[in-house]
Amino acid sequence: MIKNHLKIAWRSLKANRLLSLINIFGLSIGLTIAIVLFLFITYERSYDKMYASAESIYRVLVNTDESYDNQVLTTAPAALSPALKSDVPDIEYAARMLKHGFGETAFIKVDEDNFLEKELYWCDPELFEIFDIQFVKGNPADAIRRPNTVVLSESTAEKYFGAADPMGKTITVDNDQQLEVTGIYEDFPANSTMHCNAIASFSSTFAAKNPSWGNSSFETYIKLKENVSQETTEIQLQSVLDKNVDAEGQWFTFSLQPLKKIHLYSADFVNSYSSRIGDIEEIKNLSFLALLILLIACVNYMNLMTAKSEKRSKDVGINKTLGASSKNLTFRFYAETGLITFISLAIGIVLSMVAIPFFNKVTGQNLNSSLLFSAELLIPLAVFWIFTTLVAGSYPAFYLSRFSPKAALASSLKTGGKVINIRKGLVVLQFAASVILIVAVVVIYQQLQFIQNQKLGYDPENTVAISTMGISGNEKKDALVQELKSLVNVSEVAMAQGFPGISVSGRMVFKNENDEGGMQIRTNRADAEVLDLLQLNLLAGKTLPKVKQEGDTLVNVVLNKKAIDYLGYSPEEAIGKKALIGGFGNNAYIAGVVDDFNFESLHRPIGGYAFHNAKTESKSFALVRFNNASLPDMMQRLETVFTNVVPDSAFEYVFLDKNLEQLYAQERKTALIGVIFCGLAILVACLGLFGLAAFTAERRKKEIGVRKVLGATVLGITQMLSKDFVKLVLLALVIAFPIAFWLMNDWLQDFAYRIEIGWEVFILAGIAALAIALLTVSFQAVKAALANPVKSLRTE
Structure with a gap:
């Protein structure tokens, strides 16, 4: 039975090559974006999961009061870690990290060679008890316990010393401080928030001798004992603060951030040492856009399949007369959809391999195309296929399979206003989504131009x-x-x-x-x-x-x-x-x-x-x-x-x-991604509109032939075929404009200096949407208007 359904589905694809190609191409684009975004989301959520005790590791946050604009700092006072070790029994280990020069580049001298090092950290030895960093040489238990000692990553050791053994040798920091190399560790994985190239003993710093509660410049990590809750520990942190700082001097409070949330939930925090900070909002926005384009592609399929209902009606009627049930026909139409989506998925995987390097370049990520064939991706890809098949094929399957034999075998199947309205509603949905994306791209571009041209009060040029x-x-x-x-x-x-x-x-x-x-x-x-x-x-x-x-x-x-x-x-x-x-x-x-x-x-x-x-x-x-x-x-x-x-x-x-x-790299990246997604969304929407226009022209070819015989012009016929689609696009504009205004006005609230969204943005987006729709529809309309009326009026 399944084999028979697939044969019929394949014949149907070949019989309707144009619409099949449009469906496959549109779904391929949607699935490609969904696959790449799934890889991206999976990778972003994999940060810091490689550490065995990740569930028990937390970073201490400092929550400031109104005098510091209620900022959340990722760095804590130097005196906190020693106090936690002595006063909070639920904490197993606590360690401080100080990025060299409070974030400045270190100048390293090895013999006569000079190096720049952006990732030198001064840390407590307990850091290696909290994070299971894999040592190649040396003992992590005492590698940086003595002052003036340092451990290097493998790549850094090779950069400084080449093939020579660096153990016991000396590096000089800022022409001032000499450090003995006491260990070599494996490079941190690309999905680790921490990415130190060199870790030196904290006891070598000024802060180790006289730790203060006033200078909040030290990232502090703790590892809790088993069965200790975050909430209980945060209460104990406040007790430590009360014990060591007078109420008048408490311009901050402490809280804990789980290690697994550091990467995605720190974008708004201040002083973070890591450059590998993601943004959960970016993931949400990209996921929304990917689903939007996938939805538009699925809408295309449903639209074109319901548009073909009159041609498929006799086929349905004959099958029902011969005993086929609605259930059997439903499976048949789902088989057709499943075949199309399977072909689209295969093409989508190939396109994903091409798209991943480009995506990495735009977003600065490290996605690997080999992940497409990993075990972790096989099940999600299967789910993608099933989900897309169910969504894209749902309406055609249930709608077409419900035709009665009598109605289906009638000389002209009356589809009724309900089906036509659904089809129109799907077109409106597609173009409303496209218009929202057009408005978003224009507003982001205008805001970036505004920032670029804003008078700063000083001159950074030259x-x-x-x-x-x-x-x-x-x-x-x-x-x-x-x-x-x-x-x-x-x-x-x-x-x-x-x-x-x-x-x-x-x-x-x-x-x-x-x-x-x-x-x-x-x-x-x-x-x-x-x-x-x-x-x-x-x-x-x-x-x-x-x-x-x-x-x-x-x-x-x-x-x-x-x-x-x-x-x-x-x-x-x-x-x-x-x-x-x-x-x-x-x-x-x-x-x-x-x-x-x-x-x-x-x-x-x-x-x-x-x-x-x-x-x-x-x-x-x-x-x-x-x-x-x-x-x-x-x-x-x-x-x-x-x-x-x-x-x-x-x-x-x-x-x-x-x-x-x-400072505005994220906004430029957002604008570029927005342009790409906007273009893809419009392309997929136009594919559907193109197919629908082609079908409409085919459906009305005898009417067009009669009109041409009676003297209708090419322009008149083109206008007749185009006006219905233009009306739908105008309705999409009415729906899209208020939604787009609300979304982009909310985005602009993140800027202290921002543009006002003007009416010209919506006029531009409206003209663009209408122009795109007209160009798409007019191609088929003109083609139909130029057709020979003699061929159009022939009897089937």
Whole structure:
């Protein structure tokens, strides 16, 4: 019976080649996207599952109060881990991680070779008790228990030492600290949130000697004992906080984040060390889009199959007259659908293999096409096939199989308004979804253009930040600055702790001694030239002093207008006033006021900012502004100067404008993915519309022949065949516009600076949808109108 159904299904496919090809191609696209997205979701959800104790591992989060904008920090105070070990018996192990330089690149020297290392971490030895990191050489129990020891990943050890055995050898960090190599471990898997290239002993750091509760800069992981709940432990964390920090100083609380949720549920958190952070919202959005396109493809199938009902009616009538039951016919039509979807699935797998490298390039993922043939994918692919078969074949199977023999064998089967309305409703659904995607792509593009053209309050063009983390001693830094200033086309040079677009120190500024709240402010230790270099607008006062005498405890600050507004001064009134900023010992005075500038992503509103000359932080960058010049030549000369002054350090730099672009990489990726999905959705919808138009033209060919004989023009016939479809697209616009407005307005709420969705977006989307529909339908309409009426009027 099944074999017979398949034979009939194959004959039906060959008898209706055009519609079969449209169905197969549309379903193939939908299934390809579904397969790739399933691989992506599976991969994203596989993060950190390789660790044996993953269910018991948590990261400590710091939840700040209103003075810190209720941010959630992934880093905790250095004093927390020792307190947990001694005061919380339910915690088996606790370990701190400090990314080198609070996220800065480390300069590594091995013999005479220099290297840049972005993934050097200083960790407690208990880290290896929490995470079962596989060691190739050395003993994880005591590898970093001593100060000045380090373990390297296999690839890093090979990079530093080549084929030589690195055990017992020394690497020098930032030309300052020597570390002995005491172990080699396997590289972290690609789906591990942690991805350390080098792990050094935490006891070697400043924080190990005097751990503080005030500086929240250390990722802290814990492993709970068996049968201990997360909720109970969080209560104990609060008890530890109450024991060690006065109520007045508690600007934060603690919570725990399960290891398995770190990758997908940390996108909105601050200070995360890992660059492998996903976003559950991205997965939801991509899944929705994939299902939408798959649904459109299934709708195509249902639409074209019901459209063919009149041609299939006699076949159904004869089979029913000969004794075939509705159930038997239902299975027959499902067999036809199953065959089409199976062929589509096979093509979809082949297309997925082609699409995966492109998907990896767009999204930055590491999907492997070999996963398509893994055991984990066989069952889901079978489910895909069954689900698509059931969805796509449901209406044709049940609708066609219910025809009565008498009605089916009538000379002209009256399908009735119900079926026609269903078909029209499916077309409306397809184009409503397509229009929503068009609006979304246009809005995302406009927002990105708005961000790109937004005045930032400073000029990042032609400015490069050269890292000086590997330079020890102020003499070499001063020499570097003087040499850089002497270069042709260099207009300004300034040493600074950081620059707009990267994080600098966070402090609190207070109106007076009685101000219990305060305002969070970012502070950046910098040279006097920094204002001119960034081309900031000085509203009052002057820049920082160029020279600070040895032993001078006075701290000069230049505040932005946001901070001055909080203090209640006008820019002119603020000059010379004391600024109560935490960590400056009540000795800070306002030297100048600059206009507000966007030192963070435009996702966030402008906050308080201060340039200062306190010796509380090091100046990690030499900022260089240059005039119009050949960029390769300019960079070559900068590198030559750097190498001459600091021969024992590597040259690392970043352009300020390129760094800013990275802040919106996710939005650009979203826009690109949106364009791709939008195009595919429209393509699949047009395939269905094309097939439906072809069938309509075929169904009305005798009517068209009669009209042509009576003098109808090609244009008139084309308009007649097109107008019904245009009406459906117009209805789709009415449905899609409010939905699209609501969705995109909600997306824009994530930006502090955003566009207003204008009427022109909807006009553009409407014109695009109508144009696409007209082009699709008109092709078949014109073809039908140009046909020879003699052939059209022949009797069957």
